[in-house]
Amino acid sequence: MPYIQERLGLSDQGYKDLKKAVFACVIANLTLLLPFVVIIQVITTLIIPLVTGRDLDTNRLWMLLAGGIFSAILYALAYKYEYQKTFTVAYAESENIRLDVAEHIRRLPLSFFNKKDLSELTTNMMADCASIEHVMSHVVPDMIATVITVVIACIMLSFYDWRMSLAMFCILPISIGIVALSLGIQKKYGERHVKAKLNVSGQVQEYLDGIKVVKAFGLAGEKSIALEKSLRTMMKEAIIFEGAVGVFIVLAIMVLQVGIGLVVWVGVNLITAGSLDAMTFLTFVMISAKIYTPLVVILTLWPELLYMMVSTKRMQTLRKEPLMDGDENTVLTNYDIQFKDVTFAYNEEAVFKNINLEIPENGVTALVGPSGSGKSTISRLIARFWDVNGGAIYVGGKNIREIDPERLMNYMSFVFQDVVLFNDTVMNNIKIGRQGATDDEVVAAAKAARCEEFIRAMPDGYNTVIGENGNTLSGGERQRISIARALLKDAPIVLLDEATASLDPENEMQIQEAISALIQNKTVIVIAHRLRTVLDADKIIVLDNGRILEEGTGEKLLAENGLFSKLYRIQQESLGWSAGNH
Template sequence: MLQKLLFLSDQGYRDFKAAVRANVLVNLSFMAPIIVMNLVIMEILKPFVGGAVDYARLWSYAGIGLVLVIAMYCANRYEYGKTYVAAYAAAAEKRIAVAEQLRRLPLSFFNQKDLTELTTNLMADCTNIEHTFSHLFPQLAGNIITIAGVTVLLCLYDWQMALAIFGTLPLSFLILFGSRSLQRRIGERHVAAKLKSAEQSQEYLEGIKVIKAFGLSGEKFTSLDRALRDFMKQSIRLEAIVGSFVVSAIVILRFGLTAAIFVGVHRLSGGRLDLVKFVVFLIVGSGIYTSLSTIMTMFGEIFYTLISLDRMKALQAQPLMEGDAGIALERFHIAFDRVSFGYNQDEVIRDASFTIPQGKVTALVGPSGSGKSTVARLVARFWDVSRGGARIGDRNIREIDPEHLLSYIAIVFQDVVLFNDTVYNNIRIGNPDAGEDRVIAAARMAQCDGFIRRMPQGYQTLIGENGCTLSGGERQRISIARALLKNAPIVLLDEATASLDPENEAEIQTAISNLIKGRTVVVIAHRLRTVAAADQIIVLDRGQVVEQGRHAELMERDGLYARLYRIQQESLGWAI
């Protein structure tokens, strides 16, 4: 149950059990000095009961105490390795597992979730679970085991004094657990406020250029200020209310020591308890209360951590896109048969049927919002079709594992995503197993070898976050180099030449020509003149196929394609 609760691997669970054993060992190592102290006290108190102090024995107790100090150091060192080091390793594995889970989820999931929430899953929630593993559960289990053992010994030693010491314990736990639902509601509000403040901070930073350009700093900062103040309010509320329950439980618990003193003095005066036992119970009881207070504080933290655990559980429960990774595709024509698809309630693709021939260039054109990019994403199985069937060769796309399917597809997006790494590593993403010669050859075919070599460190130059040191054309050519290096039989080009100056567009067109040779190509374009030479043009309007054919044929029909083409040709003469 704990393995599932903490999302531990088998090794992580073994480490957890070892951490509990180590914590029990540490607790026992701390109890040993208390036993020695009791022996010392008993020796010192001998004159009060008619005996004499044995100083040689006291020196032997001192030697034992020195040995126990060394043993305590070794026990704590062992616990650190079994608890904290293991917890950090388990947290790293968990973050990687969450990243893998996110990578395998359909894009529809990301449409429903805010980036801040997913980042919180990956970082803050994993940190909370790590803290639970390293600081809470092992110590909690170890303390409970140790206290249970000490309690049994105290009951055997004197059950009436033990009852007095632990008499307030049930009421303390009743306060702590009786307020659990309220603590959870307050914790959930705190988490929601934390997410909102992170979301507003991210939005403010991402939109800082627009905010400065239009003088919106005061207006837009109001939302951020409100979110941060609410987060502060919820944080204070969490500490005040949850803390009050924990402190109340601890205060009531410590009344047990008062009760133990009262009972002990009463029995001591009546001759039913000797002085040594009374002192032993006071010393041991004080130590037990310290451990029990720690346990109660831990329960408050655990109740809050359970919110993160539930969020992680919800993420783990998200259905993955499944498929057969053993399917070998040999034919690469693409066929849509009465396909319909919608992101939410409204359908973006409606009853679309067409075939994209193998080894040919097919262009998808149409007005904005007609479903062009959606078709390409359905081919790549970023989403699954709602109705109908989409096939590559003779296999239904839904039968194929998404990652296996993408090994046959190279994609060049309009919005290029580059990583804060070297140019070399950004190109090699297309094929991580490629050597230097193949990377450079791909860069040359993509027309980017020249500007790369002019960089300070050439291919080993860091290009900044999302390639911020590069121009739009340079970033696009690196994206094409990736696709060339991948050498996939199907190529999807999503507005690859949009928003580029004529010089960059010419170079990118040359790079694209190298990329598409002998491949099944799907081109999405708004500039119709760039796809006039395509083997097939499919015209979409409001998610439906309204025309299909070559450029000359579509111009003769004088339909939507011809109208769009003429409008664009007329716009070429516009001037300011």
């Protein structure tokens, strides 16, 4: 893969478009030189009669006028072509990169998100993609095209008069050398500035996420300090970066501007010596003024490019994060689940070590135990949100590490305690369960999930937009929409994670009815704190500190007087507590 394509993370089409953009910029730059040629010819035509006493060649002036109009039209066409091949394709490629990054993030294991902040991922998708867009549209094509244009101009002018051409371009290597000396400083302070910006994004995200707590406990002053400090740090790093790099860039530009004076000095000396005519001298002075303008632009864009490379490098690191793989064509015919010698840890924190368990198909298996015992981890390992560190998990006799995660998801439905809804209609939120479902199928799932009554009461029924994360709905309503999704998907394996843990009795009863409809003839894994809700489960697995302590039916475990029996008694006693008891 070419270096530029790899560094910018461009698709093959994006790289082809970038080359076309460079070509378009070269054409635009060269056509922009044509008016100067016309102007020089006009001046020559006007001066000749003054020097020789001949009549003014008006026909030539008319021809030059036509040439000027033609060059203006040619430049307009070249600029339009340049715009299409730079800005338009840059926006399209930026969109493709964002979609590619979003798809890549979607397929990453959850272990990746333990290491990354939401604000950093948001920056990757938005700010970093915007940097690539800017590099493709404003920086790289202009820089490369300017270099090519300058080289072409240097060669052509050398044939015209090599001495004046050398005077025009000999100062350029010195300017480039000054910029090169600043590369280390640019990298150091550029990375510090980017790090400071990421810190600000994280602080803003945290402040907004916790705004309810900030207001409820009057923490505005305390919680603003960290945000204010991060903003001041970013400002300080920006000033240092701009100042340190700016000194070198300004110096390089000042040295480059000396080139115009050098052209004049050499030209005057050559005219005095009689080896250069005035029109050639005038030509070089005018062209040098035109040539140095894009060279100054290059010197200005160079540190900007290096700074943006910090962002693009971070994006490349993200896009190289390994995805979970597996067979996309796996077909499961039965749905029993087995853990065989499974060992798992979140980073360095061990959760399970060599555990074994079996979950029979077409039955309800409950996972219970104290908080932090590993109940939710088991459900997430079954869904392959993480891969185990040792041992294996089998579904229908097949190792899930050999099944493509998305293929595996086709066989599973989830109902979590923390429901995630989107700022969209009720209809579309339920359709997430199965994208190709008809409206009638969505309505049938909503009725089975006991959603019909509150949906019909909404202003636009199923077409009502429910706000960010369903903020216009109650907890019970959000939970029932989640169950409607699972009903619509109709997967053979259902995972229920604390689905009724935070609900009032009325909502709990309705949701229990909805769940009863959901789990018919399914392999069901239920995670519950309220032990009375799982007493009738076909199998109960009791966990504590990542170990399986007990297994069996509710009746059997109560009779054994172990941890399950102890937890059950504590919960029953707590039901008799009220605010008046003291």
